[in-house]
Amino acid sequence: MTSAIHLVDLQKSFGQTAIIRGINLEIKKGERHAIIGPNGAGKSTLFHLISGKYEPTAGSVKLHGNEITGLPPYEIYRKGLSRSFQVTNIFHRMTVYENVRCGIMWNMGYKYSFWNRVDTTEEINLKTEAVLEEIGMVERAMTPAGLLTYAEQRALEIGITIAGGADVIMLDEPTAGMSHSETEQAVALIRKISENKTLVMVEHDMGVVFGLADRISVLVYGEIIATDTPDRIKENEAVQEAYLGTEHDDDA
Amino acid sequence: MSTLTDMRRDMNARMFKQQRNMWIAVALVLGCLPLFYGGSDFALTVSIQIGMMIIFSLAYNMLLGQGGMLSFGMAVYFGMGGFLSMHFMNMIEADTVWLPMALLPVVGAFIGLVLGLIIGSFSTRKAGTIFAMISLGIGELVAASSLIFVKFFGGEEGVTGDRTMGPEMFGVDFASELEVYYLVAAWVFIATLLMFLFSRTPVGRMANAVRDNPERAEFVGYSQRFVRLISFAGAGLFSGLAGSLFAITYEIVTEETLNAVTSGAPLIMVMIGGAGYFIGPIIGAIFYTLLSTVLSNYTEIWLMYVGIIFVLTIMYLPAGLTGLLLMHNPIIKAKKLKRILPVYGKIALPVIGIFLGIVGLLEVGHYAHNASAGDMTMSLFFVSVDTSSYLPWIFFTGILVGGFMLAKKQAPSVAETYEEVHKEALGGGDK
Ligand SMILES: Nc1ncnc2c1ncn2[C@@H]1O[C@H](COP(=O)(O)OP(=O)(O)O)[C@@H](O)[C@H]1O
Ligand SMILES: [Mg+2]
Numbered sequence: 001m002t003s004a005i006h007l008v009d010l011q012k013s014f015g016q017t018a019i020i021r022g023i024n025l026e027i028k029k030g031e032r033h034a035i036i037g038p039n040g041a042g043k044s045t046l047f048h049l050i051s052g053k054y055e056p057t058a059g060s061v062k063l064h065g066n067e068i069t070g071l072p073p074y075e076i077y078r079k080g081l082s083r084s085f086q087v088t089n090i091f092h093r094m095t096v097y098e099n100v101r102c103g104i105m106w107n108m109g110y111k112y113s114f115w116n117r118v119d120t121t122e123e124i125n126l127k128t129e130a131v132l133e134e135i136g137m138v139e140r141a142m143t144p145a146g147l148l149t150y151a152e153q154r155a156l157e158i159g160i161t162i163a164g165g166a167d168v169i170m171l172d173e174p175t176a177g178m179s180h181s182e183t184e185q186a187v188a189l190i191r192k193i194s195e196n197k198t199l200v201m202v203e204h205d206m207g208v209v210f211g212l213a214d215r216i217s218v219l220v221y222g223e224i225i226a227t228d229t230p231d232r233i234k235e236n237e238a239v240q241e242a243y244l245g246t247e248h249d250d251d252a
Numbered sequence: 253m254s255t256l257t258d259m260r261r262d263m264n265a266r267m268f269k270q271q272r273n274m275w276i277a278v279a280l281v282l283g284c285l286p287l288f289y290g291g292s293d294f295a296l297t298v299s300i301q302i303g304m305m306i307i308f309s310l311a312y313n314m315l316l317g318q319g320g321m322l323s324f325g326m327a328v329y330f331g332m333g334g335f336l337s338m339h340f341m342n343m344i345e346a347d348t349v350w351l352p353m354a355l356l357p358v359v360g361a362f363i364g365l366v367l368g369l370i371i372g373s374f375s376t377r378k379a380g381t382i383f384a385m386i387s388l389g390i391g392e393l394v395a396a397s398s399l400i401f402v403k404f405f406g407g408e409e410g411v412t413g414d415r416t417m418g419p420e421m422f423g424v425d426f427a428s429e430l431e432v433y434y435l436v437a438a439w440v441f442i443a444t445l446l447m448f449l450f451s452r453t454p455v456g457r458m459a460n461a462v463r464d465n466p467e468r469a470e471f472v473g474y475s476q477r478f479v480r481l482i483s484f485a486g487a488g489l490f491s492g493l494a495g496s497l498f499a500i501t502y503e504i505v506t507e508e509t510l511n512a513v514t515s516g517a518p519l520i521m522v523m524i525g526g527a528g529y530f531i532g533p534i535i536g537a538i539f540y541t542l543l544s545t546v547l548s549n550y551t552e553i554w555l556m557y558v559g560i561i562f563v564l565t566i567m568y569l570p571a572g573l574t575g576l577l578l579m580h581n582p583i584i585k586a587k588k589l590k591r592i593l594p595v596y597g598k599i600a601l602p603v604i605g606i607f608l609g610i611v612g613l614l615e616v617g618h619y620a621h622n623a624s625a626g627d628m629t630m631s632l633f634f635v636s637v638d639t640s641s642y643l644p645w646i647f648f649t650g651i652l653v654g655g656f657m658l659a660k661k662q663a664p665s666v667a668e669t670y671e672e673v674h675k676e677a678l679g680g681g682d683k
Contacts, residue, residue, distance in 0.1 A: 051471065073470040083471060091464040102461045106473030110454040112482060117452050119264055124454075129256045138256045164472060 002065035004029045004198040010059035019045050021222035032199040034209045037219035043202040047172050051083045052076040082166035086173045088153045092146035099145050101128045103163030135159040151182045162193045171201040282437040296429045302541045303440040304497045309533035310447050311490035312518035317527035319483040320463030322384045325391025331510035333360035333492025337499040341413035353418035357496040364492020372484035391515050398507040410506030459483045520562045526572025586677035595669045602658035609652025616644045
């Protein structure tokens with residue numbers, strides 16, 4: 001079976017600075033894969049490389065066995081990979097309803113259509129409403145996205161990402177800045193939406209990571225120092241040394 | 253099924269009825285308007301001009317309001333649509349091609365579309381400053397070539413034609429102003445409806461999304477560049493159509509249709525009307541055309557007044573006239589307009605003072621600068637004014653400054669009253 005995402009010697013430098021320094025990683029189809037690592041390790045940069053926001057300096061990215069290195073984001077999305085952003089990235093002047101709808105139309109086949117009307121196309125609207133239901137934002141459907149609370153914007157961020165039904169979902173710190181109860185809701189949502197899909201997520205909350213992930217990769221200073229199941233990662237000495245052991249010092 | 257679905261279906265059903273009624277009303281108004289003109293050709297001419305400008309500014313707003321692209325070169329599509337329509341009109345007259353004159357705008361639209369696709373293919377790569385600069389450059393380029401390629405553009409005289417020479421359909425040969433009016437009205441209806449529908453298609457919605465956040469649009473499958481290109485081509489198409497109506501109406505097209513003034517017109521109309529609303533450009537086109545028609549009858553420097561109104565709108569009414577009207581929608585609905593009008597009346601006086609001051613200074617200055625020696629007395633606001641003395645200068649500066657200071661003093665209380673009544677109106681509406 002081909003893996004969902006396959007990275008071979010992936011590298012990225014900004015000027016002279018190497019940020020991603022040769023990553024090899026296979027993410028299996030259908031697994032929930034967490035990427036952890038200290039701030040500035042390059043987790044978001046890795047997401048940008050896979051999703052097409054940045055072009056790699058060297059190496060290759062394969063999605064379901066197909067080369068996608070250097071393709072623009074929209075083509076990678078069309079091949080079935082959808083991602084969210086660490087810094088909320090939504091359509092501020094449009095309503096919540098419209099935000100979600102934007103995430104739906106391409107994959108439903110409406111593409112660049114200028115001969116269908118969105119408000120009278122039942123299929124588009126029913127799907128939009130189902131997604132709104134799923135992310136718990138029915139009440140806020142007609143609110144401009146820019147007026148939502150932070151936690152609501154984070155939920156919408158996930159909503160836009162999953163709306164199109166992509167089979168590889170990448171979430172960059174979906175629970176960052178959320179309260180305890182908000183995090184619990186978000187985790188339940190992520191668990192639900194990632195059923196029968198491949199999930200890759202960056203997450204700082206270790207409770208969330210160890211509860212959700214099938215496998216974990218630890219990224220430190222642009223390199224993956226370990227990829228394994230949660231239990232084995234906990235016991236991994238190199239990981240403890242480089243990351244988990246110093247976590248409390250970092251936070252202080 | 254969820255409550256949201258029910259709500260949306262309800263809302264859509266209501267909106268559908270409202271919109272249908274609105275379009276019927278628009279058709280009726282367009283059809284009946286000449287009945288109120290008492291056979292005045294002047295009223296018809298102005299209406300025709302408004303119609304053309306409505307299409308042009310709606311097309312422009314496909315870029316600015318819906319797509320977030322600021323263009324300084326829309327005259328290219330308007331003018332080229334006009335010139336090629338003119339040549340086509342002459343070919344119809346010469347019997348080289350067969351086309352009813354009523355369908356000539358299809359030619360202009362096609363030219364606009366093709367040009368939009370060609371120029372858009374490289375100018376829509378980025379929005380923002382780069383797009384604006386390219387549009388300006390192309391606009392200048394085409395305007396300049398109109399004086400170089402004399403054979404095609406007819407030099408300073410332009411290209412003329414005769415719209416009555418087409419194959420007659422239903423006995424209409426467009427010899428009368430009324431027939432031209434109905435031709436323009438029909439095209440205004442069609443173009444407005446099509447542009448309205450476009451804004452509600454998947455790609456029309458994505459044009460808004462790309463305007464808001466082009467990066468995110470790319471992560472839901474849409475190339476920002478291609479979305480912009482489609483809006484751009486659409487804007488070209490309808491601008492070309494408007495240019496074609498220009499050719500039919502005036503039977504002459506000159507390089508003026510390609511210059512910066514023509515490029516600036518839709519920008520001014522859209523900003524005055526309000527770029528954020530579909531109806532904004534329509535209101536802007538009506539206001540702008542009426543204003544310039546009336547003003548140009550009374551003063552040579554009418555363009556200056558248009559410019560001043562444009563600047564004032566941008567500074568004080570960023571949502572345009574439509575925004576100003578919609579601000580009062582809840583108040584009117586709650587029948588509380590009476591409460592707010594007295595305060596508006598109070599500030600109206602100083603505002604009139606400001607305008608009088610500006611007009612006085614500009615007109616006296618203009619007259620004094622251009623008057624022949626010995627004839628320094630002009631008639632302004634039905635009073636004769638001696639432009640060689642200091643008195644009018646002091647007087648107009650006085651009311652300008654005085655009006656400004658008074659207006660500034662009263663503005664907070666006006667805003668306060670508005671907020672108060674607005675809040676009451678909203679609260680009252682809910683109960
Ligand atoms: N566009 C960029 N140009 C230069 N440096 C960058 C850029 N993006 C990220 N970096 C640097 O790369 C490093 C990794 O950043 P990032 O991937 O955001 O880390 P993480 O998500 O793991 O916290 C940081 O030191 C950051 O400053
Ligand atoms: Mg990050």
